[in-house]
Amino acid sequence: MTELAVRNRRAAAIAVLIALGMVALGFASVPLYRIFCQATGLNGTTSRVSEADVPKLASAATVMVRFDANVHPDLPWSFRPEKPLQQVHIGERNMAFFVAKNLSSRPITGRATFNVQPDQAGSWFKKIQCFCFTEQTLQPGEEVRMPVIFFVEPGMREDADAKDIQQITLSYTFYPVDSPAKGG
Structure with missing residues (x-):
């Protein structure tokens, strides 16, 4: 496998991990925001x-x-x-x-x-x-x-x-x- 192919696969894997992380953060944001608001009295x-x-x-x-x-x-x-x-x-x-x-x-x-x-x-x-x-x-x-x-x-x-x-x-x-x- 060429060095270019290895770099492309690594970049693709990183992009997929970032996308999965963003989806997970999206699901976690509502309960985390609720906890933060209850702790601080925000809003x-x-x-x-x-x-x-x-x-x-x-x-x-x-x-x-x-x-x-x-x-x-x-x-x-x-x-x-x-x-x-x-x-x-x-x-x-x-x-x-x-x-x-x-x-x-x-x-x-x-x-x-x-x-x-x-x-x-x-x-x-x-x-x-x-x-x-x-x-x-x-x-x-x-x-x-x-x-x-x-x-x-x-x-x-x-x-x-x-x-x-x-x-x-x-x-x-x-x-x-x-x-x-x-x-x-």
Whole structure:
């Protein structure tokens, strides 16, 4: 085999490896981005924490939390917060409820995505428990109350980018889960 043929094969092998690496990176990018956003609060992504992470002492400072509920057009559910606005003490464990109802005549599974606005509040808004952590299956006509347990970290008032935030919006959108086995 000539030296030129060896170099061409080597170049082709490198090109194939680069292409395979790019495909692998494409598949890995979504979960890696999600992990990065949860760790940093980027784009209003909240962190999931345990009950042990709730501060021992709440602040006298308060912030308004607005709850927003949306449903994808392909999901025949109604979805709303029980109380759209709640004043909370920073550092205090809080609970809010959302109500979802299946308006169809068949069981449907949905999954909620969430976001916090303004973006600067995302890293300070912590969820202990949320219906958005798992899929929700509702039977025909079934209505359920779903809790969100959360707190706002006290350090928010010392953050130059977040200290002046007076209102935080926690927004959810429910989407159908495209799984025939689950009735969605």
